[in-house]
Amino acid sequence: xxxxxxxxxxxxxxxxxxxxxxxxxxxxxxxxxxxxxxxxxxxxxxxxxxxxxxxxxxxxxxxxxxxxxxxxxxxxxxxxxxxxxxxxxxxxxxxxxxxxxxxxxxxxxxxxxxxxxxxxxxxxxxxxxxxxxxxxxxxxxxxxxxxxxxxxxxxxxxxxxxxxxxxxxxxxxxxxxxxxxxxxxxxxxxxxxxxxxxx
Numbered sequence: 001x002x003x004x005x006x007x008x009x010x011x012x013x014x015x016x017x018x019x020x021x022x023x024x025x026x027x028x029x030x031x032x033x034x035x036x037x038x039x040x041x042x043x044x045x046x047x048x049x050x051x052x053x054x055x056x057x058x059x060x061x062x063x064x065x066x067x068x069x070x071x072x073x074x075x076x077x078x079x080x081x082x083x084x085x086x087x088x089x090x091x092x093x094x095x096x097x098x099x100x101x102x103x104x105x106x107x108x109x110x111x112x113x114x115x116x117x118x119x120x121x122x123x124x125x126x127x128x129x130x131x132x133x134x135x136x137x138x139x140x141x142x143x144x145x146x147x148x149x150x151x152x153x154x155x156x157x158x159x160x161x162x163x164x165x166x167x168x169x170x171x172x173x174x175x176x177x178x179x180x181x182x183x184x185x186x187x188x189x190x191x192x193x194x195x196x197x198x199x
Contacts, residue, residue: 039161048090050086051088052084055085055087057089058095059093061093075100077100078115083124085124088172096115098166102132128188135187143163144167166189176192177191
């Protein structure tokens, strides 16, 4: 399709051009979807090793990789106290990256993100709070399912895979993820990770 685009540039008109644009857009969406599926499947096939590490390390790596988006959107990120846990660093970096990207994307103001943690028995709760558009409580379960979207692609781009990847990462670490939100009032993602992994 890319070769045809180059060869037919300026030669198509009317319906022919419209049909070709449909084909081209469909191919690009399929490419993104396959990429997202690969990311989703890699969570359970990853051979990366578990390390005892401060959660600030993968969080700071995620922020560094997203620096362009963060600066362009004037996003403010506040980081509280985060403990050391036994984690797969690359996956926890992806977890933070997906949540930060969503907080920026689903926001109609200057995004503000707060990341903190609370100790609760055998688990650490990591709280990722934003001031975005919020989520209707009736869709709380749906947002973690793969390819489930609450908005059209015209409103917000994407395939509905990011939060499904987040859930898969957290489950692989022996934890859970949930959301507390309401429309127009932002969201808090609550990630529970065990203080010690099962041996």
